[in-house]
Amino acid sequence: MKKNELLAALEQRLGRLHARQRLGIEADHEAQVFGQGLNFFHIENWYSVHSVIRNTLKLCGLYWRGRKNAERIVVKTNHVPSSRLPAQFDGFTILHISDTHVDMNQRAMQRLAELVTGLQYDICVLTGDFRGATFGPFDAALNGMERLVAHLKPPIFGVLGNHDTIQMLPELEAMGIRMLQNECDVITRGEESIYLAGIDDAHYFRVDNIEKAAAAIPEGTFAILLSHTPEIYRQAAHAGFDLLLSGHTHGGQICLPGAIPITLDSVLPRRMGAGAWHYGNMAGYTSVGAGSSVVAVRYNCPPEITLHRLTRA
Known part of the structure; x- marks a missing residue:
């Protein structure tokens, strides 16, 4: 698609x-080596450091163990009880x-x-x-997503993350993913x-824009918010959402024994950095992710996909 047609x-x-x-901020980001704002000198954008980390891990004899860890995706189950859940949605x-x-x-x-093929949801x-990258070509990512989506059952909903360009949106939707861009859908x-x-x-x-996304949600109804980052947990809770599903943190990806993250790259309490948590009346879940960022390794933090089962409290 040509640039003017895409716009x-x-x-x-x-x-x-x-x-x-969105396109303007992406163009600003592409023009800078180290990113900007909160991400100035961020390791995700400082690509020369990636090979340094990789080579250091190889010298220490840890790299291939980390690669194998990154391939061992696990399936987790999270139960979400709520008295506001309609009876028809129990389970x-x-x-x-x-x-x-x-x-x-x-x-x-x-x-x-392989994992998603046999799951019921x-x-x-x-x-x-x-x-994988935060800027540059994205054809490989689209091709990879197309292969994955072929193994998923519809309906499929999605949001973009900080690694994703808005230019991917038309093709992601053409694959059958309903991308929610400050939007809301009804499930009946x-x-x-x-x-x-x-x-x-x-x-x-x-x-x-949580206000725009929630504008059509009637008061007192059960509502779920998808956000790449859990950092907007306060806004989501006070907007009346019952459940916030997010990722971004990778659970630290490289953790100390006991799954203690060295860094979460997020401004939020550490208890919200991975797994289930609560804030006020809202339940939340931060996925540690199925993939890896910067370097494709994991330590003390296995990759995951999660089945969230909603039940009437």
């Missing part, structure tokens, strides 16, 4: 302001996949495809970071409904 398509899909804002199951970085580790993605949600069973909203990246691009 026209994105403006029609997202609105002129959102499309131009409703959500497959949650995050931070695939599909072009980083082909063996891990093959394992992921009602909907699948993808909470961003489909691409019989005469009862729940609401699923999603926001654009709030970590780097700062183009999230």
Whole structure:
């Protein structure tokens, strides 16, 4: 798709302001070596350091162990009880996949495809970071996502992460993924409904708009928010969401024994950096991700996909 055609398509899909804002920030980011704002000198953007980390791990004899760890994706189950859940949705199951970085580790993605094929779930949600790099070409990421989506059952919903370019949006949607860009969809069973909203990246691009995403959700109904980062937990809770599903942190990816993260690259309490948590009346879950970032290794933090089972409290 040519640049002017892409811009026209994105403006029609997202609105002129959102499309131009996201594309403009991406262009600014592409022009800088080390990123900007919170990500200035961030290791994700400082690509020369990636090979240094990789070579250091090889010299220490740890690299190949970390590579194998990154391929051992596990399936976790998380139970979400709620008195607000409609009776028709008791037992409703959500497959949650995050931070695939599909072009980083082909063996891990093959394992992921094998795992999802035999799972039973009602909907699948993808909470961003489909691409390995934070800028540059994205064809490999789109090809990898197309292979993965072939193994998933619809309906599939998704949001973009800080590694993803808005230019991927048309092709992701063409694969059958309903991308929620500060938008909301209704999921209906019989005469009862729940609401699923999603926001654009709030970590780097700062183009999230929870108010717009939640505008059509009636008061008192059960609502789920998809966000790449859990850092917007306060805003989500006070907006009345019952469940926040996110990723981004990788659980630290390289952790000390006991799954203690060295860094989470997020501004939030450490208890929210991985797994299930609560804030006020809202339940939350931060996936440690199915893929790996910077270097395709993991230590004391196995990659995961999660089945969230909603039940009436």
